[in-house]
Amino acid sequence: MSGAITDKERLRRVVFGAVYKTPVTDMHTHLYAPAFEGLGLWGVDHLLTYHYLIAETMRQTPLSHEEFQSLDRRAMAEHVWKTLFVDHSPYSEACRGVLTTLGRLGLDVSSRDLSAYRKWYDGLTYRRFVDLVFSAAGVKTVVMTNDPFDPRERELWLKKGDALTRDPRFRPSLRIDPLLFDWGNQYRVLRELGYDVGPVFSADDHRTVEETRRFLIDWGRRMDALYLGASFPPDFDYPSDSPASQLLDHCVLEACGRLNVPFAMMVGVRRRVNPSLGLAGDMVGRARVEAVERICARHPARRFFVTMLSRENQHELAVLARKFRNLMVFGCWWFLNNPSLVEEITEMRCELLGTAFIPQHSDARVLDQLIYKWDHSRRVIARVLCRKYEDLFDTGWRMEPREIERDVSDLLDRNFWKFVKGSI
Ligand code: FIX
Ligand code: ZN
Numbered sequence: 001m002s003g004a005i006t007d008k009e010r011l012r013r014v015v016f017g018a019v020y021k022t023p024v025t026d027m028h029t030h031l032y033a034p035a036f037e038g039l040g041l042w043g044v045d046h047l048l049t050y051h052y053l054i055a056e057t058m059r060q061t062p063l064s065h066e067e068f069q070s071l072d073r074r075a076m077a078e079h080v081w082k083t084l085f086v087d088h089s090p091y092s093e094a095c096r097g098v099l100t101t102l103g104r105l106g107l108d109v110s111s112r113d114l115s116a117y118r119k120w121y122d123g124l125t126y127r128r129f130v131d132l133v134f135s136a137a138g139v140k141t142v143v144m145t146n147d148p149f150d151p152r153e154r155e156l157w158l159k160k161g162d163a164l165t166r167d168p169r170f171r172p173s174l175r176i177d178p179l180l181f182d183w184g185n186q187y188r189v190l191r192e193l194g195y196d197v198g199p200v201f202s203a204d205d206h207r208t209v210e211e212t213r214r215f216l217i218d219w220g221r222r223m224d225a226l227y228l229g230a231s232f233p234p235d236f237d238y239p240s241d242s243p244a245s246q247l248l249d250h251c252v253l254e255a256c257g258r259l260n261v262p263f264a265m266m267v268g269v270r271r272r273v274n275p276s277l278g279l280a281g282d283m284v285g286r287a288r289v290e291a292v293e294r295i296c297a298r299h300p301a302r303r304f305f306v307t308m309l310s311r312e313n314q315h316e317l318a319v320l321a322r323k324f325r326n327l328m329v330f331g332c333w334w335f336l337n338n339p340s341l342v343e344e345i346t347e348m349r350c351e352l353l354g355t356a357f358i359p360q361h362s363d364a365r366v367l368d369q370l371i372y373k374w375d376h377s378r379r380v381i382a383r384v385l386c387r388k389y390e391d392l393f394d395t396g397w398r399m400e401p402r403e404i405e406r407d408v409s410d411l412l413d414r415n416f417w418k419f420v421k422g423s424i
Helices: 008-021 044-048 051-057 065-069 073-086 093-104 114-121 126-137 151-165 177-181 183-192 206-223 243-259 275-281 289-298 311-323 339-353 369-394 401-421
Strands: 024-026 139-143 228-232 263-267 304-308 327-329
Touching (some): 008 369, 008 401, 044 093, 044 114, 065 275, 073 114, 126 369, 139 369, 177 183, 177 228, 177 243, 243 263, 263 289, 289 304, 311 339, 339 369, 369 401
Parallel strands (some): 228 263, 304 327
């Protein structure tokens, strides 16, 4: 091989270069395109009031949850800043992320001057900031989490339609947790939208089944959704008599087939174990990998993106992916998105799955976060891949840079698109 890499120093440079320069497709975020009129969050005050930081602040502040929640956004941000950054060292992942982001935006992190950071954003528009952040983060596409059960978002889709999907950097997904887990309330939304469904979901109620399928297909098409998705509690079982299991079998997976899109399962979240914390009140629990196994086995023609929230589920999930080619493992989700766990999980996935997985998504809620979430993840992924390629090098195998670049492009971008399209 003429251009083969013949020393480990060059090998490491090629690996880090490939990981840092490959444009990313970020397959799960809570970001919004500029057309979503103010739903998109950005700026240092939203960075500081990210729910991860609220959870950490509530462990160190004398304020009650209620007192903290009564503050306005600026006051909340100032309180988080004082509590987590001034009164204590900000070495938690979410704190460090704020500083990585500010530094990468060119701000003097050592100044600790929050008012100067705020001032820097003056005069910027969200639209202009999107250009800046996508370039700084090396992200080419993000997938949004689009929820037709959110009244504000539903109204925008009904009013603006495909005007919401014109920015190719923001691609929609159709999120359906409320349908699966709150039918008793959410069936009314479907009725308001003209779908003739009943107050109780039953597979024997053929009208409700048909109309629910029609709703999913209509909204999947309206959004041009790349996938349908939902999160699941640790005790989710499949198949079962639960409405969620019945809806999957009779409506959701049918709709995915008609739309020819995957279904994304995010498994292992226990919602609002501490309701007073709001979004920060969710918890992790070890889930049943057997439920994922059975849904992949029973629906071989369907494709499933799966991420699990519990560290204890990661090895089982990676082994399961060796059994089912219609299962694509993705991301180090939420409480796993910390360098020590990203490293452990990514190394295990490389050893079990080679290049056939998607190592990360950002789950960003604030646009600026794309910068740190991908900076921190690239650093770890590059470190792990270096070890894997060095081990390979020690066998006598020799690689060209283009082969490493190919592998990294698969991991950070192409595996997602090939799985969406059904070509792997
Ligand atoms: O279900 C989800 O999409 C979770 O990612 C969110 O509920 C969670 O709040 C989050 O943003 C975690 O990073
Ligand atoms: Zn999410």
